[in-house]
Amino acid sequence: MTGGDGTVLSLTDIFKHFPVRRSFFSRETLRVHAIDGVSLAVPAGKTVGLVGESGCGKTTLGRVALRLVEPDSGKILFLGQDITALAGEEMRRTRKMMQIIFQDPYSSLNPRMRVGDIVGEGWLVHGIAGSREIRELAERLLLRVGLSADAADKYPHEFSGGQRQRIGIARAISLSPKLVVADEPVSSLDVSVQAQILNLLKDIQEEYGMAYLFVSHDLRVIRHMSETVAVMYLGKLMEVSPAEEFFGNPLHPYTRSLLAAVPMLGGAPREKIVLRGEIPSPVSPPPGCRFHTRCFMARKLCEEVCPPLREAAPGRMAACHFV
Amino acid sequence: MLRYVIRRLVVIPVMLVGISLLSFLAIHLAPGGPISVAADLNPKATAEYRERMVRYYGLDQPLHVQYGRWLVRMSTLDFGPSFAPDGRQVSDKIKERIPVTLTINVLSMGLIFLVAIPIGIYSAVRKDSWFDRISTVTVFTGFAVPTFWLALLLMILFGVKLGWLPISGLVSLEHDSLSLAGRFWDRARHLLLPVLLAGFGGLAGMSRYMRSNMLEVIRQDYIAAAKAKGLGERQVVLRHATRNALLPVITILGLSVPDLLGGAVIFETIFAIPGMGQLFYQGVMARDVPLVMGILVIGAFLTLIGNLLADVGYALADPRIRTG
Numbered sequence: 001m002t003g004g005d006g007t008v009l010s011l012t013d014i015f016k017h018f019p020v021r022r023s024f025f026s027r028e029t030l031r032v033h034a035i036d037g038v039s040l041a042v043p044a045g046k047t048v049g050l051v052g053e054s055g056c057g058k059t060t061l062g063r064v065a066l067r068l069v070e071p072d073s074g075k076i077l078f079l080g081q082d083i084t085a086l087a088g089e090e091m092r093r094t095r096k097m098m099q100i101i102f103q104d105p106y107s108s109l110n111p112r113m114r115v116g117d118i119v120g121e122g123w124l125v126h127g128i129a130g131s132r133e134i135r136e137l138a139e140r141l142l143l144r145v146g147l148s149a150d151a152a153d154k155y156p157h158e159f160s161g162g163q164r165q166r167i168g169i170a171r172a173i174s175l176s177p178k179l180v181v182a183d184e185p186v187s188s189l190d191v192s193v194q195a196q197i198l199n200l201l202k203d204i205q206e207e208y209g210m211a212y213l214f215v216s217h218d219l220r221v222i223r224h225m226s227e228t229v230a231v232m233y234l235g236k237l238m239e240v241s242p243a244e245e246f247f248g249n250p251l252h253p254y255t256r257s258l259l260a261a262v263p264m265l266g267g268a269p270r271e272k273i274v275l276r277g278e279i280p281s282p283v284s285p286p287p288g289c290r291f292h293t294r295c296f297m298a299r300k301l302c303e304e305v306c307p308p309l310r311e312a313a314p315g316r317m318a319a320c321h322f323v
Numbered sequence: 324m325l326r327y328v329i330r331r332l333v334v335i336p337v338m339l340v341g342i343s344l345l346s347f348l349a350i351h352l353a354p355g356g357p358i359s360v361a362a363d364l365n366p367k368a369t370a371e372y373r374e375r376m377v378r379y380y381g382l383d384q385p386l387h388v389q390y391g392r393w394l395v396r397m398s399t400l401d402f403g404p405s406f407a408p409d410g411r412q413v414s415d416k417i418k419e420r421i422p423v424t425l426t427i428n429v430l431s432m433g434l435i436f437l438v439a440i441p442i443g444i445y446s447a448v449r450k451d452s453w454f455d456r457i458s459t460v461t462v463f464t465g466f467a468v469p470t471f472w473l474a475l476l477l478m479i480l481f482g483v484k485l486g487w488l489p490i491s492g493l494v495s496l497e498h499d500s501l502s503l504a505g506r507f508w509d510r511a512r513h514l515l516l517p518v519l520l521a522g523f524g525g526l527a528g529m530s531r532y533m534r535s536n537m538l539e540v541i542r543q544d545y546i547a548a549a550k551a552k553g554l555g556e557r558q559v560v561l562r563h564a565t566r567n568a569l570l571p572v573i574t575i576l577g578l579s580v581p582d583l584l585g586g587a588v589i590f591e592t593i594f595a596i597p598g599m600g601q602l603f604y605q606g607v608m609a610r611d612v613p614l615v616m617g618i619l620v621i622g623a624f625l626t627l628i629g630n631l632l633a634d635v636g637y638a639l640a641d642p643r644i645r646t647g
Binding site: 063066068092093095096098099100102103104107108109110111112121122125126155157168171175 | 563566567
């Protein structure tokens, strides 16, 4: 049930710009370049970590992958099927196999629904179970994610942030999806709870064999979770590498500066790179390489020509003229 | 929950006493008195006649005694006789008029609900569409237009120019000679403009309010989650979004009771509808203290009950309050 090459999700040349309207009467003129030509593949049963600073478009990319946000252009292949223009009943059937876990455990659960209904609604929608069986299935699933069975009768506000995130996970896996977009699933949790949730996500992945597109700004979390790491900056991918090599030998100057900024205890001394300036506005991204305004390696060429994402080392992609 | 309701119910009489005290003082601070029409403006009235009137109405007593007497009587729901020449009991006068006002208000509330909420939902779901823009402009125009002025314009258009609708009263002269269906139709025609105008302001406000609630709810993640589960747009909007967006509307509904009663004074006077609003207007003009006090107390009571019902309704609808 995957594409020919074992990928669940394959994004090709995705663009998404959001119009910004300045006032009631003006026509849209400004556009936020949330995603500017991104191609990315997620292999079946594996985790691709998508990392970047806030506002770089990583959350939007996750939502485009599930078509919760419609891309302006580009192609979305899911299990080998082009779902970019899929509509109505067909799209709804496809949704069964793609789910999402949100960052904010508070706004992601409908406050007026019982937890059992939140978790079980997907089964009803897709006619997998009737309303009577749902109860039992939901209880079993809630136990699986580490909650008690009587949670099904409660409302979301009766739970803590970490517990609510478990409910969100139960909802996401209820339909046994092939792909789960995890959008900063632990960013709003305490560090001790983060570890529990991450381990739960890993265990469940082993059990269900689904792929994760794991969005985070936290490199340590990405390292813990991912087989492949993709780095995004201002709507473009800077580097895509297997995790091991990514953390051992980062290629792109942006990646190198990011890794240099992660505080770590012990280990070999690392290079010191200080990023200059602020991240430019995605409304008017710089010409040429997006990163040249802050890059320690930038030269004249970078201001004019945007480097394509290309194979820079065996099995590794980077978008830089000089690596 | 039951304890909460009881606690609220206990407070209501206290609030009523406070409200009535303020109203009482306000009436006595206002220029003119209940006998000014009969005595001051009548050149033939003698000083002795005036004296007799003042004593008859108990106006020679100090204010706190007057208020105390009124309060004691009110506690047995006796508002006393009206100062008007007919001297009838205030409670009788109110009793025969309150159904008219309540009918119009309930109908206009229904109208607000049936029209404003779908408009609000639709313009939020299709934000920035043509429908949204047109309804926004219309609603703000509606806010800006004074109801009494619009009422007069509509009377001229439908009543005078087109002659489609009657412009005053509740029934036609020949009402009693009509068949049952005819009577119903007659009443409906008379009620159409007043109900429309009574609801007009609320319509504008409510649709706007519903729109902003809906926009707030729609951007929540659980709406995206519902979509991700594979629910159709209709189900997402109706089942997940609307139910949450409707919650705050319940409160607004409770708060709108005084607006509706206040509005009744204006449109009942304009349309010559024999309701409580018109009675209040006449009472104020004649400085009929017992009548004005009676209506104010009943209005305050309805408002407090409205608020209580709204809060209870909110608690019943929102699980966070129910168990918390």
